[in-house]
Amino acid sequence: xxxxxxxxxxxxxxxxxxxxxxxxxxxxxxxxxxxxxxxxxxxxxxxxxxxxxxxxxxxxxxxxxxxxxxxxxxxxxxxxxxxxxxxxxxxxxxxxxxxxxxxxxxxxxxxxxxxxxxxxxxxxxxxxxxxxxxxxxxxxxxxxxxxxxxxxxxxxxxxxxxxxxxxxxxxxxxxxxxxxxxxxxxxxxxxxxxxxxxxxxxxxxxxxxxxxxxxxxxxxxxxxxxxxxxxxxxxxxxxxxxxxxxxxxxxxxxxxxxxxxxxxxxxxxxxxxxxxxxxxxxxxxxxxxxxxxxxxxxxxxxxxxxxxxxxxxxxxxxxxxxxxxxxxxxxxxxxxxxxxxxxxxxxxxxxxxxxxxxxxxxxxxxxxxxxxxxxxxxxxxxxxxxxxxxxxxxxxxxxxxxxxxxxxxxxxxxxxxxxxxxxxxxxxxxxxxxxxxxxxxxxxxxxxxxxxxxxxxxxxxxxxxxxxxxxxxxxxxxxxxxxxxxxxxxxxxxxxxxxxxxxxxxxxxxxxxxxxxxxxxxxxxxxxxxxxxxxxxxxxxxxxxxxx
Amino acid sequence: xxxxxxxxxxxxxxxxxxxxxxxxxxxxxxxxxxxxxxxxxxxxxxxxxxxxxxxxxxxxxxxxxxxxxxxxxxxxxxxxxxxxxxxxxxxxxxxxxxxxxxxxxxxxxxxxxxxxxxxxxxxxxxxxxxxxxxxxxxxxxxxxxxxxxxxxxxxxxxxxxxxxxxxxxxxxxxxxxxxxxxxxxxxxxxxxxxxxxxxxxxxxxxxxxxxxxxxxxxxxxxxxxxxxxxxxxxxxxxxxxxxxxxxxxxxxxxxxxxxxxxxxxxxxxxxxxxxxxxxxxxxxxxxxxxxxxxxxxxxxxxxxxxxxxxxxxxxxxxxxxxxxxxxxxxxxxxxxxxxxx
Numbered sequence: 107x108x109x110x111x112x113x114x115x116x117x118x119x120x121x122x123x124x125x126x127x128x129x130x131x132x133x134x135x136x137x138x139x140x141x142x143x144x145x146x147x148x149x150x151x152x153x154x155x156x157x158x159x160x161x162x163x164x165x166x167x168x169x170x171x172x173x174x175x176x177x178x179x180x181x182x183x184x185x186x187x188x189x190x191x192x193x194x195x196x197x198x199x200x201x202x203x204x205x206x207x208x209x210x211x212x213x214x215x216x217x218x219x220x221x222x223x224x225x226x227x228x229x230x231x232x233x234x235x236x237x238x239x240x241x242x243x244x245x246x247x248x249x250x251x252x253x254x255x256x257x258x259x260x261x262x263x264x265x266x267x268x269x270x271x272x273x274x275x276x277x278x279x280x281x282x283x284x285x286x287x288x289x290x291x292x293x294x295x296x297x298x299x300x301x302x303x304x305x306x307x308x309x310x311x312x313x314x315x316x317x318x319x320x321x322x323x324x325x326x327x328x329x330x331x332x333x334x335x336x337x338x339x340x341x342x343x344x345x346x347x348x349x350x351x352x353x354x355x356x357x358x359x360x361x362x363x364x365x366x367x368x369x370x371x372x373x374x375x376x377x378x379x380x381x382x383x384x385x386x387x388x389x390x391x392x393x394x395x396x397x398x399x400x401x402x403x404x405x406x407x408x409x410x411x412x413x414x415x416x417x418x419x420x421x422x423x424x425x426x427x428x429x430x431x432x433x434x435x436x437x438x439x440x441x442x443x444x445x446x447x448x449x450x451x452x453x454x455x456x457x458x459x460x461x462x463x464x465x466x467x468x469x470x471x472x473x474x475x476x477x478x479x480x481x482x483x484x485x486x487x488x489x490x491x492x493x494x495x496x497x498x499x500x501x502x503x504x505x506x507x508x509x510x511x512x513x514x515x516x517x518x519x520x521x522x523x524x525x526x527x528x529x530x531x532x533x534x535x536x537x538x539x540x541x542x543x544x545x546x547x548x549x550x551x552x553x554x555x556x557x558x559x560x561x562x563x564x565x566x567x568x569x570x571x572x573x574x575x576x577x578x579x580x581x582x583x584x585x586x587x588x589x590x591x592x593x594x595x596x597x598x599x600x601x602x603x604x605x606x607x608x609x610x611x612x613x614x615x616x617x618x619x620x621x622x623x624x625x626x627x628x629x630x631x632x633x634x635x636x637x638x639x640x641x642x643x644x645x646x647x648x649x650x651x652x653x654x
Numbered sequence: 655x656x657x658x659x660x661x662x663x664x665x666x667x668x669x670x671x672x673x674x675x676x677x678x679x680x681x682x683x684x685x686x687x688x689x690x691x692x693x694x695x696x697x698x699x700x701x702x703x704x705x706x707x708x709x710x711x712x713x714x715x716x717x718x719x720x721x722x723x724x725x726x727x728x729x730x731x732x733x734x735x736x737x738x739x740x741x742x743x744x745x746x747x748x749x750x751x752x753x754x755x756x757x758x759x760x761x762x763x764x765x766x767x768x769x770x771x772x773x774x775x776x777x778x779x780x781x782x783x784x785x786x787x788x789x790x791x792x793x794x795x796x797x798x799x800x801x802x803x804x805x806x807x808x809x810x811x812x813x814x815x816x817x818x819x820x821x822x823x824x825x826x827x828x829x830x831x832x833x834x835x836x837x838x839x840x841x842x843x844x845x846x847x848x849x850x851x852x853x854x855x856x857x858x859x860x861x862x863x864x865x866x867x868x869x870x871x872x873x874x875x876x877x878x879x880x881x882x883x884x885x886x887x888x889x890x891x892x893x894x895x896x897x898x899x900x901x902x903x904x905x906x907x908x909x910x911x912x913x914x915x916x917x918x919x920x921x922x923x924x925x926x927x928x929x930x931x932x933x934x935x936x937x938x939x940x941x942x943x944x945x946x947x948x949x950x951x952x953x954x955x956x957x958x959x960x961x962x963x964x965x966x967x968x969x970x971x972x973x974x975x976x977x978x979x980x981x982x983x984x985x986x987x988x989x990x991x992x993x994x995x
Contacts, residue, residue: 145982153989219858220865221891235866245853326815326853328994335717336817336985344721490718493725504729517729600718604685604711604731607692615691618716621857621885 131491146346168251177262189394202408204636208320262307444591447530455538485596545579733926777911803843
């Protein structure tokens with residue numbers, strides 16, 4: 107593994123180019139932050155930061171804990187047990203991924219608002235004023251934790267499941283012969299072995315939470331992201347907002363470091379000698395029923411309730427009957443942007459990890475880590491950071507055209523929507539890199555060595571060994587990125603070209619007028635477009651129980 | 655990885671996106687960046703196109719448009735920027751992305767109070783920040799903004815986030831009138847009277863009054879009319895409340911503007927000015943008044959009957975520019991007194 111081949115050099119170049127691409131908006135934000143913002147920091151430090159740091163920490167911790175509990179619990183039950191209804195759960199449990207956090211927030215606030223469905227039901231037994239008092243206030247930190255975790259837990263579920271189902275039987279069987287029960291095996295064997303996957307899942311959940319602005323703002327939780335937003339808008343200080351963003355980047359770097367530390371010294375390659383997988387335990391009767399019900403509950407709350415509510419609103423308002431044809435166009439834009447971005451992110455992510463796998467050196471290590479940074483930028487900040495470099499290209503193109511005496515092309519990158527796609531790629535690149543890296547970590551280096559011993563080159567090894575083994579990880583990445591792109595809001599709002607709407611921006615417009623129910627059909631379309639890929643993912647992720 | 659069919663599909667998508675690009679400047683077109691929602695503004699643009707034959711291209715967003723214009727620089731396709739409040743007007747002017755409109759039509763139609771002395775912006779519609787009071791529980795028919803801090807309202811007021819642009823405008827007006835120290839005192843008083851943590855939007859203020867959570871809510875004039883006339887489901891929210899036009903002591907009601915600005919590098923400048931003048935015209939002003947229940951800036955255009963039913967509006971005489979200058983101070987005060995916590 108010392109000689110650098112041509113394909114190795116290509117992969118390395120792509121890795122470095124990718125890192126540059128991701129670093130561009132970060133550098134641009136740092137440059138913005140260098141500008142003085144003297145009258146911004148003093149009040150921020152005095153009145154805003156202590157509270158928003160605490161709120162952010164509590165929100166992140168709460169969401170991480172709750173989605174860890176739900177995600178691991180469901181993944182463990184479904185991967186290592188057999189019970190009635192399991193097949194159905196396989197494709198149901200990840201479905202909340204199809205619900206954007208902001209949509210979940212809109213729906214739940216509507217349901218639990220005064221004079222809303224729950225309140226009106228309660229007031230059948232209680233006087234109106236008393237009923238309003240017992241209503242839980244979702245516009246609070248606990249409310250935000252609950253709502254956000256209910257739609258983000260599938261990130262943990264998906265990564266945990268991949269890990270659980272490929273766990274070698276010898277460990278669990280060894281535990282069993284030593285007299286360990288199911289729970290002991292879970293706590294002492296399965297969970298520690300799944301730790302790297304859980305770390306990836308939790309990292310995704312935390313970053314998604316940190317990035318979220320729609321839901322936390324709507325639910326009245328003043329996180330750092332919301333502070334960036336108000337600093338920029340109400341104090342008119344882009345520099346101040348950029349400085350706050352840099353501060354957030356530092357926190358994220360800390361989170362990532364913790365995640366790395368948590369994964370130190372963990373070998374997760376499955377045994378090369380006996381790749382025999384754990385046989386699923388059958389749960390009969392009441393136990394099976396309980397397992398089914400427990401797994402179904404988060405699906406109901408995170409997916410079915412929002413879906414039914416949206417469908418109900420659409421029916422009630424006659425949105426199906428008076429179908430707005432503009433919605434098809436919005437849907438097409440959403441899918442087109444998302445597909446292009448997904449494809450690009452997958453290829454770039456794969457090349458980046460491959461470069462590291464083939465020839466680990468410091469440059470490639472740095473490139474690989476930078477590639478995952480985009481996820482840490484709030485969409486809004488990313489869009490702002492991206493404007494300068496993208497427009498520099500556009501302006502250079504115009505200058506070139508002018509010097510050649512050609513007619514000016516205008517803003518090519520921004521005008522064509524390329525800027526939106528680039529923003530998506532940067533923002534979500536961490537997903538394929540994370541998934542593929544985790545996937546590679548499960549492939550023993552022995553395989554590569556054996557392949558080389560029989561004379562296979564790097565590319566052949568990749569084609570015949572890596573790619574087939576990486577398929578679940580890659581499919582997972584594709585689904586997550588595609589669905590994430592469909593849901594992305596702030597960067598799309600800021601970077602989309604004239605006359606272009608996506609489903610997300612269309613719903614947002616209704617919501618900002620305070621009547622998001624009128625956008626219920628657009629919301630349903632986002633969900634519908636996401637259900638397919640999410641369900642498709644689960645078709646590939648299940649493997650037969652034990653050896654064939 | 656890629657089979658040929660997937661590749662073809664991808665290539666087709668790429669081509670579609672690339673050819674979707676439209677040139678910044680074209681005859682008979684005007685490019686508008688707007689904070690107004692497309693659905694609301696589209697009827698106006700359609701009418702404009704019908705009248706003049708000029709096609710309107712639109713980007714709407716909730717934030718950052720002036721930063722985008724600034725970054726796009728000389729190649730920016732934007733001709734006209736439409737805002738929903740004075741804060742954004744101010745921000746665009748500060749960002750140096752506008753040029754004087756230079757239109758005698760605008761100078762004649764729009765009262766000086768609602769125009770930039772240097773001609774960089776003009777208001778094209780107005781709304782007032784008012785009180786939705788419980789019909790059952792509030793006997794008063796007159797309330798001053800100062801009075802909102804009176805302990806008699808303890809636990810009875812509902813309002814959205816103090817950082818929201820509409821509240822920011824009102825608080826900035828208070829700060830402009832009385833100075834920071836008094837404004838801080840007042841905000842503390844209002845905060846002490848809140849029935850719940852600031853949340854939701856203006857409609858929710860009416861809803862919470864209807865549900866008995868509070869007695870008075872703060873909202874804009876048009877939301878109430880929209881609930882009353884255009885949304886059968888929310889009509890009960892409006893019906894439970896009456897709209898009171900509050901005033902400053904010895905002054906008038908706080909109004910905010912939807913403004914229009916001409917982009918510094920407007921590639922279709924003539925059409926931009928044409929659109930701005932058209933928006934101030936009688937037809938557009940009537941559409942504004944009747945479709946979004948706003949007060950027209952132009953004299954002689956009838957206020958919608960629902961809005962007229964609130965009583966006669968006496969707008970506070972404080973110049974809009976002075977309110978805009980106090981935005982940052984007001985925003986800081988909101989954080990200082992922990993209004994949203």
